[in-house]
Amino acid sequence: MIGLALFSGCAPSPQIDPPLFSPAPVGLSTGYEPLPILDAREILPPELLKSEYHTVLDQVVPFRSTYHFSISSPFGQFEAFGLDMLRIRIQEIQALAKMEHISRIETFGEGALRAALSPVQFLHRLATHPLETLVNVPKGIWKMITRIEEMGRGRRGVWEDSESHELIGFSRVKRLLAHQFGVDVYSSNPILQKKLSQLAWANYAGDAGIRMLTLPVTGPAGAVLLGTSWSTVLDELLRDNAPEDLRRMNRDKLTAMGISEELREAFLNHPWYSPRHETYVVHALAQLKGVRNREAFFRLALTATFEEDALFYQRMAEMLAAYHRQQTPIVELVGVQPDLLLAHTATQRVVTVLPETWLPWTRDVASKAEAVQHWAAQADPPRPTIELWVAGSLTPQAAQQFSKRGVIVYEQALARLLHRDGDHEPSSPRIAALVTAQ
Numbered sequence: 247m248i249g250l251a252l253f254s255g256c257a258p259s260p261q262i263d264p265p266l267f268s269p270a271p272v273g274l275s276t277g278y279e280p281l282p283i284l285d286a287r288e289i290l291p292p293e294l295l296k297s298e299y300h301t302v303l304d305q306v307v308p309f310r311s312t313y314h315f316s317i318s319s320p321f322g323q324f325e326a327f328g329l330d331m332l333r334i335r336i337q338e339i340q341a342l343a344k345m346e347h348i349s350r351i352e353t354f355g356e357g358a359l360r361a362a363l364s365p366v367q368f369l370h371r372l373a374t375h376p377l378e379t380l381v382n383v384p385k386g387i388w389k390m391i392t393r394i395e396e397m398g399r400g401r402r403g404v405w406e407d408s409e410s411h412e413l414i415g416f417s418r419v420k421r422l423l424a425h426q427f428g429v430d431v432y433s434s435n436p437i438l439q440k441k442l443s444q445l446a447w448a449n450y451a452g453d454a455g456i457r458m459l460t461l462p463v464t465g466p467a468g469a470v471l472l473g474t475s476w477s478t479v480l481d482e483l484l485r486d487n488a489p490e491d492l493r494r495m496n497r498d499k500l501t502a503m504g505i506s507e508e509l510r511e512a513f514l515n516h517p518w519y520s521p522r523h524e525t526y527v528v529h530a531l532a533q534l535k536g537v538r539n540r541e542a543f544f545r546l547a548l549t550a551t552f553e554e555d556a557l558f559y560q561r562m563a564e565m566l567a568a569y570h571r572q573q574t575p576i577v578e579l580v581g582v583q584p585d586l587l588l589a590h591t592a593t594q595r596v597v598t599v600l601p602e603t604w605l606p607w608t609r610d611v612a613s614k615a616e617a618v619q620h621w622a623a624q625a626d627p628p629r630p631t632i633e634l635w636v637a638g639s640l641t642p643q644a645a646q647q648f649s650k651r652g653v654i655v656y657e658q659a660l661a662r663l664l665h666r667d668g669d670h671e672p673s674s675p676r677i678a679a680l681v682t683a684q
Contacts, residue, residue, distance in 0.1 A: 279606045279643050281308030299343045300336055321437050327554045329603040338438045341427040345441045412488050420446035425485040432520035434553055480529060489521045496528040503540050513544050518556045530563035534570050542581035561601035568663035582617050596622045596629045603638035607647050635659035
C-alpha cells in the first residue's frame with residue numbers, strides 16, 4: 247500500500263489503494279522544524295532570479311508561514327512575501343521598464359500637459375454649461391453615473407481611484423492600460439501606481455502617439471488556476487468594469503450562493519481584498535455549484551490581515567474550484583478550526599488544499615493535521631481517505647509525518663490542477679521534492 251503519493255505536472259494519476267484511517271501512532275516523534283533561511287540562487291529558476299531590470303537578493307528569510315524576498319531594480323527595492331507576490335512584483339518591474347521608455351519620448355510631455363488640464367476643463371465646463379457638457383459626454387458615462395448608488399453603499403480601497411476620476415472616465419483609461427501591460431490596476435505597488443497614473447493621464451488627453459506606444463508586456467497580471475479562457479474572461483471583466491460594477495456583480499453571485507447579507511457585505515468591504523481579489527474569489531466559489539456551506543470559506547477569508555493573506559485565499563478558492571471540476575466533485579466545505587478549511591467529496595474523501603510553496607513540519611501544521619484526522623474519524627460515516635494538495639513541495643520531515651498518518655499528499659498541485667507540463671514551484675536542495683513512497 248502506498249502511504250504517501252506525490253505527483254507533479256500532468257502525469258496520469260497512478261492507481262493507489264486508499265489508506266485506512268488510523269490515528270497517529272503512539273509516541274510518534276514530532277520533530278518540529280523551523281523555516282530555514284534560504285539562498286535565492288538555490289531555489290529560484292533563472293527567469294525569476296534575475297533579468298535586465300531586476301535581481302532577487304540572495305538571502306531569503308522566513309516570515310510567518312512563507313518567505314520574504316527582496317528585489318533590487320532601477321526603480322527601487324521591492325519586497326515580496328511568498329512566491330506568488332514575487333512573480334507579481336517582477337512582472338510589475340518589467341511593466342515599469344516599458345513605461346519608463348514611453349515616458350522619455352518627446353510627445354509624452356505634450357500629452358501629459360493636456361492630461362493635467364483635461365479633468366479641470368471638464369469640471370469647469372460641467373459647472374458653467376451643464377446641459378451642453380452632459381449632452382456631449384460619451385454614452386458610457388451614463389453607466390458611470392448609475393454607479394453613484396453603489397459608491398454610497400460601499401467604500402473604495404486605498405489603491406482604487408477616487409469616485410471623481412471614475413466619473414470623468416480617467417479610471418477606465420487606467421484600467422485599459424493596466425490590462426495592456428499585464429499588471430493589476432489595484433496593485434499595492436506605489437511606484438507602479440504613480441507611473442500607471444502618469445501614463446493614463448497622457449492617454450486620457452487623447453495623445454495618439456502615446457497610445458500607439460503602449461505595447462503590452464508579456465504575461466497576465468497573475469497566474470490563475472482555472473484555465474486561460476476563464477482567466478481571460480475575468481481579466482476583461484476587471485478591465486471593463488468599475489469597482490462598483492464588480493461589487494454589484496459579486497454581491498449578486500454571493501446572494502445566489504446563499505451567503506448571508508452580513509457575511510457578504512463584510513467580505514465585499516474587507517480592507518485587504520481588492521476588487522481583483524474579490525472577483526476571482528467569488529467567481530471561483532460560484533463554480534462550486536450545489537456545494538453546501540460555502541459560507542465556511544468566506545468566514546475563513548475574513549481572517550485576512552495582510553494583502554498576501556487575500557492572495558492566499560484567492561489561490562485557495564481557485565484550487566478548490568479546479569479540484570471540483572477536474573478531480574472529484576466536492577459536496578460540502580467544513581470549517582474545522584477558525585483558520586482551517588476542508589472539503590469532503592462525493593467519494594467520501596476529505597480534502598485540504600494549501601497554496602503553500604514550501605511546507606515544513608511545524609507545531610501549527612501538526613495541530614491542523616490532527617484536527618483533520620479527528621474530524622474524518624468522527625464523521626458519519628467515517629472518511630478513511632484524507633488528501634492534502636500543496637501548491638509546491640513538502641520538506642522531507644513533513645512528508646514523513648504525513649506518510650505515517652496515512653495522508654495522501656499531492657505536491658506541485660498547481661501544475662497538476664492546471665494540467666501544465668513543466669510548470670512547477672521551485673524546490674531547494676534543503677527543501678527537496680520527494681519521490682513516491684511505497
